[in-house]
Amino acid sequence: MQDNDYRRLIAQLQEVINDTVKTIDDFEARGMNGELQAEYEQLHAILQKATADQRRYQHALLESVRNQNREGEQGRTDPEI
Numbered sequence: 001m002q003d004n005d006y007r008r009l010i011a012q013l014q015e016v017i018n019d020t021v022k023t024i025d026d027f028e029a030r031g032m033n034g035e036l037q038a039e040y041e042q043l044h045a046i047l048q049k050a051t052a053d054q055r056r057y058q059h060a061l062l063e064s065v066r067n068q069n070r071e072g073e074q075g076r077t078d079p080e081i
Helices: 001-027 039-073
Strands: none
Touching: 001 039
16 A cells, blocks of 8 residues: 555544544434434444544554655665764
8 A cells, every 4th residue: 555545544534533523422412322322332433443443554654654764764875874
């Protein structure tokens, strides 16, 4: 996967996270978390998964950038490195 792919996925997951948090807040403000407990729990499951996936892609992006930096340093002949 390319760095831009990671960044796109991270941004899309952030949108899911933001929308889910807003929906959870709306549920709580209207007292629906008691009436629709199963749906409320599903929202929390979606939030948890999106957050975990986003974290995983962030780590993968960081690792990709580190690897690119290492490869770039190995090809340099600058004696100050």
